[in-house]
Amino acid sequence: MQTPSNDGKCPGCGQALAPGRARGLCPRCLLVRAAFATEAGSPAAAAPVPDPEVVAAAFPQLEILEVIGRGGMGVVYKARQRSLNRWVALKLLAPERVLNPRFAERFRREAQALAQLNHPNIVTIHDFGIAGEVTAPMPLYYLLMEYVDGVNLRQAMKAGRFTPEQALAIVPPVCLALQYAHERGIVHRDIKPENLLLDRDGIIKIADFGIARMMGVDPATPGPTGAVAPEVTRSAQTTGTILTAAGTPQYMAPEQREPGRADHRADIYSLGVVLYELLTGELPGARLEPPSHKVQIDVRLDAVVLRALAMQPELRYATAFEFRTQVNAVATSVPVAEVRSQDSSTPRVPRLIKSCGGFLYRPEDVSTFEGIFRPWRKRGQWVLDEQALTHVGGAGRTVIPLAEIQDISIGMLPRTLNPAGLDVLHVAYRESGQDRRVLVLPAGGWFAWPSVWNARVGDWAQTVRQAVAQRTGRQPAQTPRDQVPEAIAPSWTVWVLPSAMAIPGIVTFMTIALIQHRPDRGNIGLFLLLLIALPFGMLVGFALVFLLVRTIAKAGGGLARRPSALWIGGLLVVSVLVTGCALWLNWAGTGTAQPVDPKAVPAQRQQPELSPVVPGQSNP
């Protein structure tokens, strides 16, 4: 509701309210809405364009030529600055957006910051101000900018598809300009093809830096949420965009939907969308497909683009500079002819075979406690093409050429990481004369049943083996499952991890037990006993399991066999019986009886550790 301010002024436009009139609403705001406000979908959606004569009268120092762009944020004129005899772009901000009295202050502050930006790839701001008298009651907020003689990327895309090498040439200078601005604390917030201008010399320039923030249409900044108009653009220098919910914010980073969360990585996301569109001609869909699935391009670009498009800012490139480095790496390492083979029907680009999210471990990673968790934290992307198996993101970039792969086998993760008994792909290869080994964990989502997971690992093993065979003409070796060297985690993790898992269970159990049987003089001793015996029993149970498995592995006995159905069934029956006995004892007793047989609980808790152990039969 309209908050009446103390001085009887309208919080929207600062005009004095007429008490007792117009239902207590501000009549001026009402009329302004009726006269100017336009909503998406209404016929007169674009902001009204002031008459050229009015503009000419307001800016005697300029020779106003024509409107070169208009949209929800205002209108841009091409003009000649008489004194310097140069072309300039005059941007008038949409009147309905600037009614807020606080706008003048924000406008001044932002414009001053933007005028500090001096970069060859950023459209320079020459001047800004308010030309008010002539056009009262609507003050004309204006920005006088460098005129870019050329087209914007949207127009260029419409004129013809970009080749991948052209697309890759556009991104690095934009990254440099973004990095320059980001270092000065300025975020664009509205990177999109309409705001990237290509002049006649092919130089790319970013327009409308910070305008989204200034106009308050960026949800990350509080401001007047006014009407929204679809973009109407006729020329290169456009008038910004619409980021409110009414628009279709395809270029907006996910976090920009929430106020106050977006930072410079939002620009990296938006630039990622632009690159995706340049490469594929389409916007990324709800289900993000790697660009190489849509068009024939270097598969290594997939990882570069997908990382920029990560939903979480933390998973994207940390800086625009890093983005540039990655793009440059792809752009320079592959000859242009190899990136795109238009003339030949047989592609010289490596064809993508398989790709999915996942983790990469090195055996040495799991030998330290910290290392165990590192790969899980950093999820990357596995990409298998005709030439290499590549893991991008996470803890860096690892390329395993298919020709160098010696051995592909299925083994298991260390017990401490792997209570459920998950399979993992072991890939041994030679790199600069040395034997190396990595653990490949292809992950579909964040959760998978062991059977689903293991099936996926088996699938990957087979696909990689086939790809190697096709590439080299020989089958890679395959170590039997029970001879795959298991990575051994440091011994004390054997204690720490199960303890961490067991303690919450114990605490919950004890709490429930205490609530049910309030301790008094009669049974306090019993509770103390329980308090000590129960955790002890559970820990011992866990430790026994882990030590057993570890000892077997160390002794070279391979891995424990996957238990048969009889084993699991028998264990289930036993634990149910034991639990039943314990409960019966508890209820049948007169309160001094033992509430629970301490052994019953470890038995139950051990069950998930034991049941899924090792598929002995799944070796092909």
Next chain:
Amino acid sequence: MNSPDPHAFVTTRWTQVLAANGRSELGRAALSELCETYYRPVLAFLKRTGTGDEEAEDVAHAFFAALLGEDGLGGVERGRGRFRSYLLGALKHFVANRHRRAGRLKHGGAAEHVPMEGPEEGTFEAVADPAAPELDRLFDHEWALAIVERALQTLEQEALAAGTAEVFAVLKAWLTFGEDPGSQAEAAARLGMNAGAVKVAVHRLRQRFRDIVRAEVRQTLPMGASEQEELQHLIEALSVG
């Protein structure tokens, strides 16, 4: 602004008055309707020209009676302009005549009428000269208010008829600026509607309000006159002070 007004050739109420030149029944009915809406600006004008509160109402009635009477206001050129300008012109003429008559009756020449009581609190001091520019601004200010209030009234009546009076009462605040999304959610909770429905309702309300205001303004303009220009003028009138 410059674009041709799509409604320019719709017959407006004021066009009817002009066409009938005050003689036909239709023209008189249209004028009467217009005068009803713009009673308040006339009253405010009269009060400022030194007519006492109670007397002002009588004078206003006399003014409208003369305006709507058989021979209208002899001597006032109806011209081809806006109803607002016409009414103001007629009013000034009427007040000047009245002052002259009052002066003659008192045999004191053209002495200006000075109210016995002091000016009301919160108003400008009484201005006797009906040609003063402040009075024009006051009249336009009241005129703009009248248009807004009439549009709000129409909206309210429509809401009452549709049984959504409560929705209107809560959502009318979004017809102005200065809203924030949080409070819209609050309104949704108050009305027991979901946020999307409130958004749609606000959008429709704004649309309807805009249509009504524009239609109302159009009624006072001769054919071909710019609606947007008139709206801008009224916004300016409300910006004073």
